[in-house]
Amino acid sequence: MADTMGHSATANRNTSVVISFCLLAIAPQIFEFIWSFGTIFGWGAGRGPAAVVISHGTALLAGAPGAALGAVGGDTKKASSDVLLALIYSYPIFAVAILTIFMTIRSAQDYVGGIALMALALFALWASSDLQGMRGFSFGAGTAPRMFGGLLVALGAGIALTGLLTDGPGMAHYAWRGPLFVMASIVFFALAIRPLGVVVTAFASFMIAAMGTHETRWVEAIIVGACLTLGCALLFPYVLGLPMPMFPRFLVQ
Amino acid sequence: MFDIFHNLGLGFGVVFQISWWSPWWLYGASLPISINILMCLIGALVGTLVGVLPGIGTVATVAMLLPITFGLPPVGALIMLAGIYYGAQYGGSTTSILVNIPGEATSVVTAIDGHQMAKQGRAGPALAIAAIGSFFAGCVATVLIAVLGAPLTKLALAFGPAEYFSLMVLGLIFAVVLAKGSVLKAIAMIVFGLLLSMVGSDIETGASRMAFNIPELADGLGFATVAMGVFGFAEIIRNLDAGAEMNRDLVQQKITGLMPTRKDLIDSTPAILRGTVLGSILGILPGGGAVIASFASYTLEKKISKNPSRFGRGAIEGVAAPESANNAAAQTSFIPLLTLGIPPNAVMALMVGAMTIHGIVPGPQVMQKQPELVWGMIASMWIGNLMLIIINLPLVGIWVRLLRVPYRLMFPSIVIFCAIGIYSVNNAPVDVILAGVFGLVGYWLIKHDFEPAPLLLGMVLGPLMEENLRRALLISRGDWSVFLTRPLSAVLLAIAAFLLVLTVLPALRAKRDEVFTESEN
Numbered sequence: 001m002a003d004t005m006g007h008s009a010t011a012n013r014n015t016s017v018v019i020s021f022c023l024l025a026i027a028p029q030i031f032e033f034i035w036s037f038g039t040i041f042g043w044g045a046g047r048g049p050a051a052v053v054i055s056h057g058t059a060l061l062a063g064a065p066g067a068a069l070g071a072v073g074g075d076t077k078k079a080s081s082d083v084l085l086a087l088i089y090s091y092p093i094f095a096v097a098i099l100t101i102f103m104t105i106r107s108a109q110d111y112v113g114g115i116a117l118m119a120l121a122l123f124a125l126w127a128s129s130d131l132q133g134m135r136g137f138s139f140g141a142g143t144a145p146r147m148f149g150g151l152l153v154a155l156g157a158g159i160a161l162t163g164l165l166t167d168g169p170g171m172a173h174y175a176w177r178g179p180l181f182v183m184a185s186i187v188f189f190a191l192a193i194r195p196l197g198v199v200v201t202a203f204a205s206f207m208i209a210a211m212g213t214h215e216t217r218w219v220e221a222i223i224v225g226a227c228l229t230l231g232c233a234l235l236f237p238y239v240l241g242l243p244m245p246m247f248p249r250f251l252v253q
Numbered sequence: 254m255f256d257i258f259h260n261l262g263l264g265f266g267v268v269f270q271i272s273w274w275s276p277w278w279l280y281g282a283s284l285p286i287s288i289n290i291l292m293c294l295i296g297a298l299v300g301t302l303v304g305v306l307p308g309i310g311t312v313a314t315v316a317m318l319l320p321i322t323f324g325l326p327p328v329g330a331l332i333m334l335a336g337i338y339y340g341a342q343y344g345g346s347t348t349s350i351l352v353n354i355p356g357e358a359t360s361v362v363t364a365i366d367g368h369q370m371a372k373q374g375r376a377g378p379a380l381a382i383a384a385i386g387s388f389f390a391g392c393v394a395t396v397l398i399a400v401l402g403a404p405l406t407k408l409a410l411a412f413g414p415a416e417y418f419s420l421m422v423l424g425l426i427f428a429v430v431l432a433k434g435s436v437l438k439a440i441a442m443i444v445f446g447l448l449l450s451m452v453g454s455d456i457e458t459g460a461s462r463m464a465f466n467i468p469e470l471a472d473g474l475g476f477a478t479v480a481m482g483v484f485g486f487a488e489i490i491r492n493l494d495a496g497a498e499m500n501r502d503l504v505q506q507k508i509t510g511l512m513p514t515r516k517d518l519i520d521s522t523p524a525i526l527r528g529t530v531l532g533s534i535l536g537i538l539p540g541g542g543a544v545i546a547s548f549a550s551y552t553l554e555k556k557i558s559k560n561p562s563r564f565g566r567g568a569i570e571g572v573a574a575p576e577s578a579n580n581a582a583a584q585t586s587f588i589p590l591l592t593l594g595i596p597p598n599a600v601m602a603l604m605v606g607a608m609t610i611h612g613i614v615p616g617p618q619v620m621q622k623q624p625e626l627v628w629g630m631i632a633s634m635w636i637g638n639l640m641l642i643i644i645n646l647p648l649v650g651i652w653v654r655l656l657r658v659p660y661r662l663m664f665p666s667i668v669i670f671c672a673i674g675i676y677s678v679n680n681a682p683v684d685v686i687l688a689g690v691f692g693l694v695g696y697w698l699i700k701h702d703f704e705p706a707p708l709l710l711g712m713v714l715g716p717l718m719e720e721n722l723r724r725a726l727l728i729s730r731g732d733w734s735v736f737l738t739r740p741l742s743a744v745l746l747a748i749a750a751f752l753l754v755l756t757v758l759p760a761l762r763a764k765r766d767e768v769f770t771e772s773e774n
Binding site: 109110112113114116117120121124127128131132137138139140141142144145148149151152155156158159162169171172173174175177178179182183185186187189190191193194198202205206207209210212213215216217220221224225228232236242243244 | 320323324435437438440441444445447448451455457458460462463465486489490493494659661662664665666668669670672673676677680682683685686688689692693696697700701702703719722723726727730731732
């Protein structure tokens with residue numbers, strides 16, 4: 001398998017896949033770290049950034065190997081949720097990432113898709129690990145999620161395997177402009193609808209979404225956006241009777 | 254037999270129910286109107302509009318309009334949503350024939366021969382045959398629902414939890430068999446959907462599952478939210494990839510002479526009949542629905558035709574058969590929903606959502622406890638089909654003009670409309686963000702060639718499956734063999750296993766792929 005180093009093109013592509021798998025392996029930890037900055041400003045209740053780094057760091061580097069060894073030695077001490085995350089989610093993905101270095105990927109579309117689904121299933125297994133399992137012959141809350149999670153891990157592995165064994169399409173091309181502006185528009189809408197009301201939010205979101213393509217002509221977009229805003233402002237609150245704030249809160253008061 | 258007439262009579266009575274409307278501008282005078290007919294008309298018109306416009310599918314529209322139906326009485330709401338579904342099948346054909354852009358996945362094959370006919374100056378007959386075929390298929394399907402409804406309900410009432418579970422397994426396997434592309438990927442999507450349905454509170458113990466202490470997730474992921482993300486937003490993002498400008502070679506000449514010739518009628522009659530039969534059968538089967546029906550009937554016509562080379566060059570059978578098949582399938586797919594409470598495809602899954610919002614639990618009990626709801630809806634389908642054939646042909650010009658609206662203006666409007674729609678379901682901004690996230694998930698799925706439809710099916714059937722599995726095992730005191738020892742359940746599982754084996758066999762797989770190859774030219 002070491003001869004993959006000979007084909008520099010394959011090796012190059014594999015490296016980027018391996019790096020993205022490694023990032024995927026610690027994605028939940030990174031996400032919690034970013035999320036934890038909110039606690040500095042007093043949003044949400046969670047751990048601070050420092051606590052998150054220390055806790056996950058020790059779990060990944062020391063806690064999880066210790067727990068794994070302990071389990072082999074018959075030590076049944078209850079592991080913390082961070083250690084479990086490292087054990088159930090991060091380590092298997094790291095293992096896959098390391099294995100990927102030695103593989104020739106024949107269909108990147110299938111391989112990456114399968115591994116990502118597997119990661120998702122492992123994450124679900126971790127998320128349901130604190131739930132009660134079978135009690136005698138009756139199902140606990142955690143039985144069904146674990147069943148489906150295990151099944152999805154197997155299926156993801158199967159799809160990844162077909163990506164290794166059969167030729168198929170490579171990674172598709174992803175555009176950034178459309179997804180970015182459409183998502184920005186959606187997020188802006190969600191954040192602004194309560195404080196700013198339908199009129200301002202709908203119009204602004206329309207404009208943000210319109211940036212999603214370079215073909216937008218601004219005069220035209222402004223006219224259509226205004227008409228749509230007017231239509232929505234009449235349709236939803238008045239015709240359909242759905243309760244919705246119309247104007248910015250600070251103007252109404 | 255007498256029962257059917259009695260039931261249909263009840264249904265028509267519900268549809269034609271007159272209520273007196275006294276608007277303020279009449280100063281006390283009242284107008285007689287039928288709310289249900291009005292809903293049927295609105296649904297059919299909106300459906301046609303959606304069918305005509307490419308870039309927005311039936312699933313996204315039904316999801317978008319779900320909140321609008323909150324204020325309506327349940328019968329009216331369901332009648333309108335049903336109208337959207339079969340209306341879209343009519344509308345899809347119009348753009349396929351005139352512009353060669355299928356507005357709907359179900360009319361992809363209609364474009365092959367329909368657009369050729371339009372180029373030869375026979376757009377009128379093509380449109381007329383499509384409408385007549387759809388109408389005929391709609392009538393047959395309505396009767397079929399009425400005939401099959403009662404006996405299937407009786408059968409369903411004899412089902413225990415084990416049988417229900419096996420039936421759902423069979424349904425999901427059907428969805429895999431009839432889905433496009435890799436079997437393994439389709440199964441994975443179903444399981445992904447099942448897993449998503451687990452988020453939220455456990456039905457029996459109330460324990461919070463995979464909700465990460467986020468209060469908005471405690472109630473589970475909203476089905477409409479996921480549907481809107483995966484089918485609405487993802488579709489928009491994907492369309493933007495290719496560039497917003499689509500090439501639209503409109504047939505410019507005026508459409509004259511709608512009436513098909515005698516020869517057209519003679520040629521298309523058997524095709525319509527075959528399309529209707531095939532569509533009705535495929536519609537009842539879970540997972541397939543209207544899309545597979547149109548593909549399969551086109552392939553069938555080509556196979557049995559004496560002169561297959563005519564296809565692709567304007568053969569009228571190539572328009573008649575798929576159009577009848579998709580409309581028949583769209584309507585017969587209501588049968589499993591109304592009798593067994595199991596949605597066979599994504600649109601029906603949204604109908605479950607609509608019913609639940611109105612406090613109706615879909616299943617065999619509905620037909621007995623609320624017959625006016627079920628039969629009203631069935632009767633409205635026939636009336637809706639009649640309305641569609643009357644309003645559709647004269648309105649072709651308007652629909653075509655709508656196509657000139659460029660996508661660069663349409664997509665931001667759809668985004669805003671979807672966002673407001675999702676927000677208004679629960680007045681929760683978090684739902685909007687969740688739908689956006691699922692839009693990205695859907696975009697990723699499309700890029701990796703995963704089909705999103707089985708995912709939605711899995712998500713809807715998830716809670717039902719878990720509940721029945723639990724109950725079956727509780728009754729059997731933890732004995733898993735109960736699924737094999739109960740005869741009905743064993744038969745259902747055997748069929749499922751047989752189907753799965755067949756699909757994996759190489760010879761049949763080639764056949765299955767052949768049905769879909771028509772879309773690639």
